[in-house]
Amino acid sequence: MIDLKVVNSVLAQLEEERGIPREKIVEAIELALATAYKKEYGKKGQIVRAKFDLNTGKTEMFQVKIVVDENSVLMEEPEDGEPLPAEGEEKDVYNPEHHIMIPDARRIKKDIELGGEMIFPLESQEDYSRIAAQTAKQVIMQKIREAEKVSVMNEYGKREGEIVTGTVQRVERGNIFIDMGRATGILPYEEQIPGERFGQGERVRAYLYRVEESGKGVFLKLSRSHPKFLEKLFEIETPEIANGSVVVKAIAREAGSRTKIAVASKDSHIDPVGSMVGQRGVRVSTVISELGGEKIDIIEWSEDPKKFIEDAISPAKTISVSINETEKQATIMVSEDQQSLAIGKGGQNVRLAAKLTGWKIDIQSAQKENVVKKETVEEKADVSEETPETPAE
Numbered sequence: 001m002i003d004l005k006v007v008n009s010v011l012a013q014l015e016e017e018r019g020i021p022r023e024k025i026v027e028a029i030e031l032a033l034a035t036a037y038k039k040e041y042g043k044k045g046q047i048v049r050a051k052f053d054l055n056t057g058k059t060e061m062f063q064v065k066i067v068v069d070e071n072s073v074l075m076e077e078p079e080d081g082e083p084l085p086a087e088g089e090e091k092d093v094y095n096p097e098h099h100i101m102i103p104d105a106r107r108i109k110k111d112i113e114l115g116g117e118m119i120f121p122l123e124s125q126e127d128y129s130r131i132a133a134q135t136a137k138q139v140i141m142q143k144i145r146e147a148e149k150v151s152v153m154n155e156y157g158k159r160e161g162e163i164v165t166g167t168v169q170r171v172e173r174g175n176i177f178i179d180m181g182r183a184t185g186i187l188p189y190e191e192q193i194p195g196e197r198f199g200q201g202e203r204v205r206a207y208l209y210r211v212e213e214s215g216k217g218v219f220l221k222l223s224r225s226h227p228k229f230l231e232k233l234f235e236i237e238t239p240e241i242a243n244g245s246v247v248v249k250a251i252a253r254e255a256g257s258r259t260k261i262a263v264a265s266k267d268s269h270i271d272p273v274g275s276m277v278g279q280r281g282v283r284v285s286t287v288i289s290e291l292g293g294e295k296i297d298i299i300e301w302s303e304d305p306k307k308f309i310e311d312a313i314s315p316a317k318t319i320s321v322s323i324n325e326t327e328k329q330a331t332i333m334v335s336e337d338q339q340s341l342a343i344g345k346g347g348q349n350v351r352l353a354a355k356l357t358g359w360k361i362d363i364q365s366a367q368k369e370n371v372v373k374k375e376t377v378e379e380k381a382d383v384s385e386e387t388p389e390t391p392a393e
Contacts, residue, residue, distance in 0.1 A: 026054065028139050033061075048063060065097075065117070065120065074093045149217065153211060157211050159208055163208070163232045163233065175187065187224065194257075224291075230259055245265060246276070253352075259297070263298065264301040309353070313332055313334075318332050328358070333366050
């Protein structure tokens with residue numbers, strides 16, 4: 001038998017904690033009971049409905065028949081070779097388990113109309129109470145899982161684009177699974193900072209860039225290599241970013257190695273670079289520590305392309321910057337001793353500067369008036385004020 005105290009307790013909890021009306025769960029239980037009854041005892045074409053009483057635990061089963069006449073149904077299957085009804089005029093074949101002719105229906109209920117429903121009680125089955133109890137339990141458990149999924153989706157859906165914290169559950173094939181409490185976070189190998197290692201039970205902070213729902217539950221897609229992770233870390237450390245006085249204009253990042261970040265101030269009294277660095281470098285040091293020692297160049301964004309490009313190539317000192325706005329190409333002249341610094345190890349410095357500014361950059365070294373060497377970097381960048389919300393999959 002169904003334990004009514006348990007059922008009512010669970011329904012009250014679902015209604016209070018998850019916001020699911022008990023009527024909706026009872027409807028689901030009745031639908032499941034009707035389906036189970038029809039599967040065990042029903043006949044082909046039969047419409048079965050159930051009525052579950054929460055006060056007594058009693059379940060009543062009914063058969064529903066649709067009222068028809070000879071014009072609304074086919075009295076028998078068309079034989080081979082007979083013309084089929086035209087499209088839009090398809091009719092069901094009369095089934096005494098599914099239909100009732102209108103003259104017969106009106107002997108029972110005088111005012112019944114064509115297309116109406118006639119309801120007839122079905123006999124109870126001896127072992128149906130066991131089936132009913134099991135079915136009710138399954139439906140309630142399913143509703144609890146659905147409610148949990150919806151609740152988690154609502155909770156973490158609002159946190160998409162934020163930094164979240166969890167504990168490492170396990171590592172499989174390079175992917176790190178993180179216990180977030182009510183959901184599991186996944187930090188894919190390609191979203192990790194190269195060289196980082198995390199052990200089971202270790203706490204991890206990451207950027208939540210996507211919330212995904214699947215048959216197995218809700219999964220949170222996390223990243224530590226996303227440019228937005230770095231931006232959000234600065235937002236936590238820098239009140240001027242949090243209150244909107246300082247804005248991040250662009251980020252060019254090679255996770256685990258080096259990042260260039262361009263910032264601007266909306267208040268002329270606030271130094272955007274100084275705000276990011278903090279007193280004695282404490283703010284930027286905290287971010288660098290979280291990123292495992294990743295180097296960070298903080299640059300003041302400028303509307304003047306020459307000034308912006310000159311600052312972006314730092315720490316190298318430039319002699320001159322000339323630009324071709326049509327081709328969006330810049331040529332930077334540096335002294336011979338600054339050339340390797342401007343280019344950077346493996347071309348990283350000039351590559352990040354090109355990505356940050358959105359300009360193709362040529363580095364030329366000058367020895368007095370003679371150009372002795374030239375390096376070219378052509379890399380398109382996102383020059384919008386917003387960095388991409390979702391990393392490439």
